[in-house]
Amino acid sequence: MQRILSTQLPAHVGATVRIAGWAHRRRLLKSVAFLIVRDAAGLSQVVVTDPAARAQVEALTEETVVEVTATVVANATAPAGVELTDPVVRPLGPPAVPPPFDLYRPALTASLPTQLDHAPTALRHPLRSAALRVSAASVAGFRAALDSRDFVEIHTPKVVSSSTESGANVFELDWFGRPAYLAQSPQFYKQLMVGVFEKVYEVGPAFRAEPHDTVRHLAQYTSLDVELGFIADHRDVMRVLRDVLAGMLDGVAERAAGAVAALGIELPAVPEEFPAVHFTEALKVAGAPADEPDLAPAHERALGEWARREHGSDFLFVTGYPMAKRPFYTHPDPVRPGHSNGFDLLFRGVELVTGGQRLHRHADYLAALSARGEPVEPYAGYLDAFRHGMPPHGGFAIGLERFVARLTGAANVREVTAFPRDLHRLTP
Amino acid sequence: MQRILSTQLPAHVGATVRIAGWAHRRRLLKSVAFLIVRDAAGLSQVVVTDPAARAQVEALTEETVVEVTATVVANATAPAGVELTDPVVRPLGPPAVPPPFDLYRPALTASLPTQLDHAPTALRHPLRSAALRVSAASVAGFRAALDSRDFVEIHTPKVVSSSTESGANVFELDWFGRPAYLAQSPQFYKQLMVGVFEKVYEVGPAFRAEPHDTVRHLAQYTSLDVELGFIADHRDVMRVLRDVLAGMLDGVAERAAGAVAALGIELPAVPEEFPAVHFTEALKVAGAPADEPDLAPAHERALGEWARREHGSDFLFVTGYPMAKRPFYTHPDPVRPGHSNGFDLLFRGVELVTGGQRLHRHADYLAALSARGEPVEPYAGYLDAFRHGMPPHGGFAIGLERFVARLTGAANVREVTAFPRDLHRLTP
Known part of the structure; x- marks a missing residue:
């Protein structure tokens, strides 16, 4: 299955697709977990409910490179109006060491020298x-x-x-x-x-x-x-x-x-x-x-x-x-x-x-x-x-x-x- | 008058135009002299019959930068089918020192080191x-x-x-x-x-x-x-x-x-x-x-x-x-x-x-x-x-x-x- 980019998801509602990118952010709520995947084009929201998949997402560190095969579902409250459900998540490398700043915040809070040291x-x-x-x-x-x-x-x-x-x-x-x-x-x-x-x-x-x-x-x-x-x-x-x-x-x-x-x-x-x-x-x-x-x-x-x-x-x-x-x-x-x-x-x-x-x-x-x-x-x-x-x-x-x-x-x-x-x- | 390039001459037959470039070559025949002007687009042939203009062209060294105002005339035997007649030639700088090789020959005959020295x-x-x-x-x-x-x-x-x-x-x-x-x-x-x-x-x-x-x-x-x-x-x-x-x-x-x-x-x-x-x-x-x-x-x-x-x-x-x-x-x-x-x-x-x-x-x-x-x-x-x-x-x-x-x-x-x-x- 050909990989598609985050921005192409809205054209694939109802289909099973493969995306890939970096584990940008995880949000672990009680009944559901969200995995945000970042690729060159933007962000995708992956909805995780299955306990085994959730355990896998819990273990994922930010910036680990992953591939996700899942179903595209329309959701007006999700980014770009779509999210991915029933995912199969596959890391494309070892767990990443998270960088010394949070890439998912609206702006980097680290000082410029720290940013430049970790360019x-x-x-x-x-x-x-x-x-x-x-x-x-x-x-x-x-x-x-x-x-x-x-x-x-x-x-x-x-x-x-x-x-x-x-x-x-x-x-x-x-x-x-x-x-x-x-x-x-x-x-x-x-x-x-x-x-x-x-x-x-x-x-x-x-x-x-x-x-x-x-x-x-x-x-x-x-x-x-x-x-x-x-x-x-x-x-x-x-x-x-x-x-x-x-x-x-x-x-x-x-x-x-x-x-x-x-x-x-x-x-x-x-x-x-x-x-x-x-x-x-x-x-x-x-x-x-x-x-x-x-x-x-x-x-x-x-x-x-x-x-x-x-x-x-x-x-x-x-x-x-x-x-x-x-x-x-x-x-x-x-x-x-x-x-x-x-x-x-x-x-x-x-x-x-x-x-x-x-x-x-x-x-x-x-x-x-x-x-x-x-x-x-x-x-x-x-x-x-x-x-x-x-x-x-x-x-x-x-x-x-x-x-x-x-x-x-x-x-x-x-x-x-x-x-x-x-x-x-x-x-x- | 707006300067035009050599390649634009065929579209101006009958008109008076202004070109500019380098004195690429001169051919001094008995009854007529030709001045070939090189610009970024190519070559133009200027026909010189007037004695005063001829004297000026005779004194021109190769590579001197010139401006020529003249009339475009169709001539099937000239480059691109046109030539320039009745020219007024104006140097745009002092007479050039000719380079140590002839730029008008089909290929440079100087050795590569000489060419590179005079790049x-x-x-x-x-x-x-x-x-x-x-x-x-x-x-x-x-x-x-x-x-x-x-x-x-x-x-x-x-x-x-x-x-x-x-x-x-x-x-x-x-x-x-x-x-x-x-x-x-x-x-x-x-x-x-x-x-x-x-x-x-x-x-x-x-x-x-x-x-x-x-x-x-x-x-x-x-x-x-x-x-x-x-x-x-x-x-x-x-x-x-x-x-x-x-x-x-x-x-x-x-x-x-x-x-x-x-x-x-x-x-x-x-x-x-x-x-x-x-x-x-x-x-x-x-x-x-x-x-x-x-x-x-x-x-x-x-x-x-x-x-x-x-x-x-x-x-x-x-x-x-x-x-x-x-x-x-x-x-x-x-x-x-x-x-x-x-x-x-x-x-x-x-x-x-x-x-x-x-x-x-x-x-x-x-x-x-x-x-x-x-x-x-x-x-x-x-x-x-x-x-x-x-x-x-x-x-x-x-x-x-x-x-x-x-x-x-x-x-x-x-x-x-x-x-x-x-x-x-x-x-x-």
Whole structure:
């Protein structure tokens, strides 16, 4: 008999079926016992009255893997309107050691560190797994949006000969006796691949040896990277970013509706065009001094409220960040010296995405590095490609865990990461 | 005026259009000059007769990025039946330094090391980029096949506290002062996530400190990993693998038809069920001694010919590999001691995929490690999860670069990898 999933039970009322899953919970009442079985799709209620079957269920520990053959009976008061009666229960392995928290409670009561220490079981909690389903659906939506726009997916090296973003916060490793580094981003590679495919994206790990223990930082995170050529300026990039975010939210709505419902979250509306404010204007809106070189979190929150109030939008672009605060490959604003064609996207008052137009002329790279007093040599292999013809281009990167944390309202990115890596955590 | 792509020209005969791309080739004849412009979609032929425009084209170097505004004219002898006349050519950057090989020749004549040294430009050659398009389409097909079967995509750590497959061939790094290792595979993590989602997949980098310089090995490769629970045995895994390969080839046929045509390759037919032969039988077919513990490349070639001849199939499963040659997490064949529920899939006589059923009981892991004289401690964090209820499960891993190399007939996996990493190569 083919196994069916919990969600398929209502279509089999009156029939004998086989389900399988984990012993999620047992409720031992006087005259009847209930065994709740959890599978990938949800929960099934098994009603146990036979004394021998009851003795077996009493001996079952939570999380033991079981197979149940039983009759599907309609019962309006049961989950999904059905329950299983006259069961034959067969364990598919030895009795499980119950995890150090109750997976059947509405939320895990254990502290986050305890959950992370026991991630393989904590992630079985429906709220923890729901966040990961939102994550998977977000990435699927990201790809779908880009595939439909003829972007090509790439896979680039995660071990590099010199650090890409700056010398700090980089993990060093031994590469056959030579020093090498974990890639902090695919920044240079995605730019080079614009020379091949014009429009590219990558979903992959990025590594930052972040020495601070914060709720927003991971030492390994999943970076959703996009780069496109033949742009007029950063506004072409912003339009793609708007469409990509719309695609990600569509992906979540379509592929993770159950998870969205379980988490009780509201997906933001995506305006046809995101409101945008120039950095100098943003300082005024946020009530910050005119000579501030960057936006503090309090400024971003104030801007988020303003965008909500003035534009009815959860999203707000801030453009024209000062060049001094952007990486050396950033293209300057040709008409506002000191400002860049770089932008941030705020989502509900928090920075979600950074992007912009990049330099595309070899000479401009040399000048930019020189102006910052940085040597050319570590970037030579990368810069060389810019001598061979590169179109005006730009792109952006979305941190997947941050996106999901903000969407689901998680206070800590670790809540939406299967096996987080940070200053203190290298296992499980 | 909106830029259009080369492939859109036939729909604009008689109109003035704007195209952009790289100066792919110039042909300077006596009375006329041709400028071939390459964009992401293909090539356009620009006809230059005006003396001033000709002087400009003569000064253009190959790979300079240009924009051309011109009139589309039908010409049956031109590529795709159209050419562009009366052009206004505008460079979008400084004159390019031509790469050290001619991108306009049918194939790159430079040696592979030279191509790899200059990957950012070598990959612009239509045959090199076509292989990467096949790669992207393969991965898209992989995901589509699994998404439609309710597999959930996961992202797992690429830095781990102990090596996963064996102590050898592992890259060590400094993790905030502690020793850590690059993940050789997501093996353990995908197994743990079967406890959460039952069916999972991951596309991500895997790292092997492979000390040999071969045409089949990379120190970083893209691993397509699948794992599923509630299986009867390895044959359930083999059925999924068959469907996944069919999905990958469908993906290539649908999304990379142009690349397939450019490369002149024939996609293999995918039988409803792949033929399968037990290891002991495979030795006989290959004419190998009955006590051989593994299949040598010559045996695999013989088996490939046999599968073609006897079953009309490019694919052949070899099942029941000796336990001694499989990793410790392999499930034994319950009825043939010494043999495993592990399999290889041969494609045209070369091993393409390894997979099998895994152990799912904690006690079996302890016994397996003990029998091999391996300590439990390095695997403790991983094994602990098996105390909390894990269903019978199995899976497989496909090396993306190997798959694409075999599909495209590339002699070296480096030909189908954008920026390969190996014993000698850490740049670009």
